[in-house]
Amino acid sequence: MADTEVDSFDAVVIGAGFAGLYMLHRLRGLGLSAVVLEQGAGVGGTWYWNRYPGARCDSESYYYCYSFDSALEQEWTWSERYPRQPEIKDYLDHVTDRFDLRRDIRFGTRVTGARADADGRGWTVDTDTDTDTDTDTDTAPVRCRFLITAVGCLSAANVPDIPGLADFAGRWFHTGRWPHDGVDVTGRRVGVVGTGSTGIQAIPVLAEPASHLTVFQRTANYSIPARNGPLSRAESDAYKADYPAIREVQAGSTNGHPFVVNPQSALEPPDDERERAYRAAWERGGLRFRASYADLLADEAANETASEFIRDRIRETVEDPAVAETLLPRDHGFATKRPPIDTGYFETYNRDDVTLVDVRADPIEAVVPEGLRLRSGTVYELDDLVFATGFDALTGPLLRLDPVGPDGTSLRRAWAAGPRSYLGLAVSGFPNMFTITGPFSPSVLTNMPTSIEQHVDWIADCLAHMRDTGADRIEADRDAERAWAEHTREVSEQTLLPRAATSWYLGANVPGKPRVFMPYAGGFARYTAACADVARRGFEGFRLTGSPAAA
Numbered sequence: 001m002a003d004t005e006v007d008s009f010d011a012v013v014i015g016a017g018f019a020g021l022y023m024l025h026r027l028r029g030l031g032l033s034a035v036v037l038e039q040g041a042g043v044g045g046t047w048y049w050n051r052y053p054g055a056r057c058d059s060e061s062y063y064y065c066y067s068f069d070s071a072l073e074q075e076w077t078w079s080e081r082y083p084r085q086p087e088i089k090d091y092l093d094h095v096t097d098r099f100d101l102r103r104d105i106r107f108g109t110r111v112t113g114a115r116a117d118a119d120g121r122g123w124t125v126d127t128d129t130d131t132d133t134d135t136d137t138d139t140a141p142v143r144c145r146f147l148i149t150a151v152g153c154l155s156a157a158n159v160p161d162i163p164g165l166a167d168f169a170g171r172w173f174h175t176g177r178w179p180h181d182g183v184d185v186t187g188r189r190v191g192v193v194g195t196g197s198t199g200i201q202a203i204p205v206l207a208e209p210a211s212h213l214t215v216f217q218r219t220a221n222y223s224i225p226a227r228n229g230p231l232s233r234a235e236s237d238a239y240k241a242d243y244p245a246i247r248e249v250q251a252g253s254t255n256g257h258p259f260v261v262n263p264q265s266a267l268e269p270p271d272d273e274r275e276r277a278y279r280a281a282w283e284r285g286g287l288r289f290r291a292s293y294a295d296l297l298a299d300e301a302a303n304e305t306a307s308e309f310i311r312d313r314i315r316e317t318v319e320d321p322a323v324a325e326t327l328l329p330r331d332h333g334f335a336t337k338r339p340p341i342d343t344g345y346f347e348t349y350n351r352d353d354v355t356l357v358d359v360r361a362d363p364i365e366a367v368v369p370e371g372l373r374l375r376s377g378t379v380y381e382l383d384d385l386v387f388a389t390g391f392d393a394l395t396g397p398l399l400r401l402d403p404v405g406p407d408g409t410s411l412r413r414a415w416a417a418g419p420r421s422y423l424g425l426a427v428s429g430f431p432n433m434f435t436i437t438g439p440f441s442p443s444v445l446t447n448m449p450t451s452i453e454q455h456v457d458w459i460a461d462c463l464a465h466m467r468d469t470g471a472d473r474i475e476a477d478r479d480a481e482r483a484w485a486e487h488t489r490e491v492s493e494q495t496l497l498p499r500a501a502t503s504w505y506l507g508a509n510v511p512g513k514p515r516v517f518m519p520y521a522g523g524f525a526r527y528t529a530a531c532a533d534v535a536r537r538g539f540e541g542f543r544l545t546g547s548p549a550a551a
């Protein structure tokens, strides 16, 4: 295509994961023209890229899915309690075809920049083709009235800047960019750096074929058994019959999960009764453990009861007391960092061919051709090195796009001291731009599809309102944005969440990143009510203006 040809749309959506697909569906419903630009060769977003061994969702399958179409809910049947990556990808492919979305998605198209028009009424989006596809795609810029980012919160891989990586003689991988044709580690010496949700999922699976697995742990973590298993026909049918009630509980919840939190304090019941409650939650498994008591994330003493219960399970499971001791999390309370769930994680350390290395005590100093060298000089010889080191979360994916507002200010400059956003949906200085699950929205503290649907519906309602009122420019007010940032800070400080010093919620995992607690911790239902209120008041806190030409 000639460089001068520029396609123009009402909306450009960046990313074809859960968010981008549903956004496209809603835009079409409004009669707007739209295109989705997607770097990968297929749909899925997170579930396109994260193909590491053991990749599986920590939310249960019956609610880790869309709720917007009841026929879709009824026709799709999940095979396991927690869906594996390929099954979620299959589900999203099914949704894409069922709603005929594919024809408006440009795969293999990476957005390299976006510039607002001087009047703030449109955007020019620059693209490039990516090597991950052999599709011959358009690299000319694309024009649009509205720019909608659906880039996810955990898509910018964080590979630690360890000296010597380029000289490593073996293979190295980041879990979030796992090769699509898989990696055979049979008979090889594998090292895993990182014990977050990803590492905890991957470690037991990698330990099986590897000749030896060495885990480099900087921060010990809590984990609850997933208790995964096949979903029977009867269980699936029961969920399907119950969907209206399930969705109602999710809508009124703190985390977008269909769990009712026990309103009692963990400090109220006698010790033996609390122990029984924790044991029952441990046996049931999964993230629902957090719902055992109301104040687990609000009161340190309450939290310590759950933290110590889990430490006891680690002591009980891991046979070598010295290894168990190293695995005990002591520098943060349970669930103040995102709690992983697992299948056989702590049990893996009972294998003779698995070694745990405490890199808090003896930090990683360099990658050397034969493996990893610690500060003490000890070298661990490795054939494969796996970085399960997480992401530049929430702000990272948006800063990599680095849109530039009408006055020439880039997002990177606007957010130099940390992100600012109104409702997590829009940024002052960046008119006609919406950020699905942006910083200061509940996003990563919730079941993502639930938050995504709420955001997309809100944006669609906003665009319908603009259409109906003749507005063609919308921008968040700086004052409304400041007030929202202050509210976000206040609600987070009512919890223990900001106290976990190494948390990626705070940006602490990326050297030099400003320390700001980024997700909205006031609860999903409270957030939803705030967004609905803003809309009801005519999109209070936004400046909406009509086109001078149309006036």
Ligand code: N01
Residues within 6 Å of the ligand: 056, 057, 058, 059, 154, 160, 161, 193, 194, 195, 196, 197, 198, 199, 201, 216, 217, 218, 219, 338, 359, 364, 388, 389, 390, 391, 444, 502, 504, 508, 509
């Ligand atoms: O990443 P993480 P993740 N040297 O940042 C360590 C979601 N998720 O990919 O804690 C040594 O949590 C780091 O140590 P520390 C979920 O929301 C969802 O595991 O910073 N170690 C930590 O142990 C999750 O929370 C599913 O001290 C280094 C680990 O690497 C989020 O993704 C499944 C290091 C990174 O843990 C991120 O999880 C999996 C260094 N230089 C993940 N740098 C679902 O089921 C980092 N670490 C939906």
